[in-house]
Amino acid sequence: MARTAAQAKPIGREPDDITVLLRAHGLRPTNARVQLLAHLFGTTAHPSAEQITASLREVGVGVGVATVYQNLNRLVDAGLVRRMSGSDGRSRFDADMSAHDHAVCDSCGRIADVDLEPGVRRALDRATAGDRHLDTWLLTRTAVEVHGLCPECRAH
Amino acid sequence: MARTAAQAKPIGREPDDITVLLRAHGLRPTNARVQLLAHLFGTTAHPSAEQITASLREVGVGVGVATVYQNLNRLVDAGLVRRMSGSDGRSRFDADMSAHDHAVCDSCGRIADVDLEPGVRRALDRATAGDRHLDTWLLTRTAVEVHGLCPECRAH
DNA sequence: GTTCTTGCAAAACTTTTGCAGCAGT
């Protein structure tokens, strides 16, 4: 299977791409770092630092907790990963930096991705840009959080 | 100045109202509790538990940290106060239960209220209600978070 | 070889809990 559509391929999903990606952001592509980022690219679960550590260890990557925290902070600073404050106090992390929104389960804290219609997002961005209460702020992005119960918690 | 417009007055902003409000929710109107809720009604700062404790002590209400946490949890459970997970890990609290949204400073964590045009909110609610990815969820509310830098942090 | 990274253990922080004394009904 030849890579005939290399340009259309999503960036930074494979180890080699991740190495390049890290270097492009001034970070050494160490084993722990590449594995961590690869794991985040491969999940939509928005895991916490503890969950990431556990997942990496399951795959045989024996990484220390401190290393995971340090690297998550570096990846967030580098703009490669987004930090979300979970409703349970733990931070959760997402390597999908595209414009998208989230559904949050108020019972178990699960976070799922949500794609709003482009029209709705555009209306939202327009409204916030014109808000008179916010004209002294420097706005960067608008995030929509849909709250409720996920399918699992809904069924008790 | 006579209270000629008692019915139009916002509910639960004064000590007596707060006493009634607490009792109506099955909570004893203890001193700590009344003072805490009065403080939350009187601010738009979305303070953390620590900040609330400090504010109460400044006013001469020597309240323990544990009491503040316990009462905040009870008020949240009773539906009188909303908990927000601040970007810095600390929980923040808001006694304004009306439908409104928030602007979050990514630098200092400050939270300000935002009133979106009703049309935008309606479009948003309609879009999430019809989202095919969410049809297995039981949705309760949609929150918009505008991120950026507050006036203070913007000026360095 | 120099600089950055790892990972352990310890520290710092936020939040919860146990419990004896106190306040509200």
Added chain:
DNA sequence: ACTGCTGCAAAAGTTTTGCAAGAAC
């Protein structure tokens, strides 16, 4: 009187930090 609340101190949980050994450049 009974029940629930307070507040101290201790515990639990998450995240950060100091530092010596190791990996990347």
